[in-house]
Amino acid sequence: MSMDNPDTHPDFARGGGQAYRGYEKTGVLPEDPELTHTDPGTPMGDLMRRFWQPVCLSEELTDVPRAIRILGEDLVAFRDKSGRVGVLHRHCAHRGASLEYGIIQETGIRCCYHGFHWDVDGTLLDAPGEPDGGERMSRTVGQGAYPAFERYGMVFAYMGGYDQMPKFPEWEFFHTYDDLEFASYSNIYPCNWLQVFDNIPDQIHTSQLHSPHMRVIGDDDDGGYPTTAFNPVFAQLPVMEYASVRDDTAMIFSAGRRVGRERVWVRLNDVILPNLTLHPHTAEDGREARYFHRVYMARWYVPIDDENSIVFGLRMFGDSIDPYGTGDKSKCGYDKADFLDGQTGERPREVAQRLPGDWDAVTSQRRIARHAMENPTKEDVGVYMNRKNLRMAVRGENPSMAQTAVHARANAGRRNYVYTNNTVLDIPVREGDDDALVREVCKKVLEIVVAGDAYEGVERDAFIDGALRDYERSFAAAAAAE
Numbered sequence: 001m002s003m004d005n006p007d008t009h010p011d012f013a014r015g016g017g018q019a020y021r022g023y024e025k026t027g028v029l030p031e032d033p034e035l036t037h038t039d040p041g042t043p044m045g046d047l048m049r050r051f052w053q054p055v056c057l058s059e060e061l062t063d064v065p066r067a068i069r070i071l072g073e074d075l076v077a078f079r080d081k082s083g084r085v086g087v088l089h090r091h092c093a094h095r096g097a098s099l100e101y102g103i104i105q106e107t108g109i110r111c112c113y114h115g116f117h118w119d120v121d122g123t124l125l126d127a128p129g130e131p132d133g134g135e136r137m138s139r140t141v142g143q144g145a146y147p148a149f150e151r152y153g154m155v156f157a158y159m160g161g162y163d164q165m166p167k168f169p170e171w172e173f174f175h176t177y178d179d180l181e182f183a184s185y186s187n188i189y190p191c192n193w194l195q196v197f198d199n200i201p202d203q204i205h206t207s208q209l210h211s212p213h214m215r216v217i218g219d220d221d222d223g224g225y226p227t228t229a230f231n232p233v234f235a236q237l238p239v240m241e242y243a244s245v246r247d248d249t250a251m252i253f254s255a256g257r258r259v260g261r262e263r264v265w266v267r268l269n270d271v272i273l274p275n276l277t278l279h280p281h282t283a284e285d286g287r288e289a290r291y292f293h294r295v296y297m298a299r300w301y302v303p304i305d306d307e308n309s310i311v312f313g314l315r316m317f318g319d320s321i322d323p324y325g326t327g328d329k330s331k332c333g334y335d336k337a338d339f340l341d342g343q344t345g346e347r348p349r350e351v352a353q354r355l356p357g358d359w360d361a362v363t364s365q366r367r368i369a370r371h372a373m374e375n376p377t378k379e380d381v382g383v384y385m386n387r388k389n390l391r392m393a394v395r396g397e398n399p400s401m402a403q404t405a406v407h408a409r410a411n412a413g414r415r416n417y418v419y420t421n422n423t424v425l426d427i428p429v430r431e432g433d434d435d436a437l438v439r440e441v442c443k444k445v446l447e448i449v450v451a452g453d454a455y456e457g458v459e460r461d462a463f464i465d466g467a468l469r470d471y472e473r474s475f476a477a478a479a480a481a482e
């Protein structure tokens, strides 16, 4: 509102009940500590610590130790010269010097200050100042240590109580195709972990934030169309269905999109407690038939502390999972990934403001998003369903999230099955209420995939593939009968 005439007070009449109420809305309500706080001793922190978590990338382990901060704990990670990974409390148990300056040994690490030599399990191997080399001392003094190992370029650690340690879950998505190759990456977010996790069950954002119209077009725009959208079909507003699955230990959303007049593309993602999401191919656009096309990316949302978090991602490559060859391994690594602009904070603000991405939107929700100040729409159902599942788990109200139950398959050496997939079926437009048809297809695909839980291994794949094809054929048969 410009004021060309300084004698004129513009008309600030309140246009409605909520107009001009800034002064009354300055209060900032408290955060939601039950779900957002993860330091030692917090309920959410305890839940996270009962699962194997990625803590850094293999590429971060060099000839010197790596200082890391996870779940509010200052740690060091290193690979000793015999190849074993250590994740130790950062401050030496002798007199507190940082093991970031420790010298990596054939076995374990030696503190730079007075030479205490710690094994990767925290055992004191040598204390140079002690007459017996620290043998007696080692019975009562140890460095805080966590079990850790490397897989697919990621270091996983178990930061919970040792007696409760489960076996590392052998996820089926490690084994879906024979030609599968992996690369890991990370993205650092200067905000609480949960809002980064929330961004996935908040799937409706893909049709807004990642849409070609969500950008500032300058006067000098050359007509080129940079966007943070995966592709134009992806940017379509999907028909969304949400379901809490596997006894509320996970939720799933399916996004249904009409492709041309003959096809429906259904995209299913798993959102698994406490902090893992799975994604089918992000470059899918429904151009080819697809039956249960599997996980293309897995992401763990790991708190650094309450105001910082890190996403650890595992990307899958190979012709089977990436038929369009859009992936680029060389772009995956520390704080960088090979998909979409705007996944990291490296872009200049002028660029990010004109073409905002996930990183920009999510980190801008305050350092810790205030749930009590949200005004949800019906499209936020996924976010709230997931938080409800988390809250039940944190409160111990879901027996399926008890330590023995949630890790039962892993501990029994069985694979953990997941539902994530892209499926593209030949199903023609139903005039008049096509959205209702797309919704039916979403529900049916989820129903078929869940029914696959009755089978294992190749039998499961065969059942799901067969049932999807049968379902698709039922439309052709119905059309032929008309």
Ligand code: FES
Pocket: 092, 093, 094, 095, 096, 097, 111, 112, 113, 114, 115, 116
């Ligand atoms: S502080 Fe580490 S050896 Fe003394």
Ligand SMILES: [Fe+2]
Pocket: 199, 205, 206, 209, 210, 358
């Ligand atoms: Fe996004």
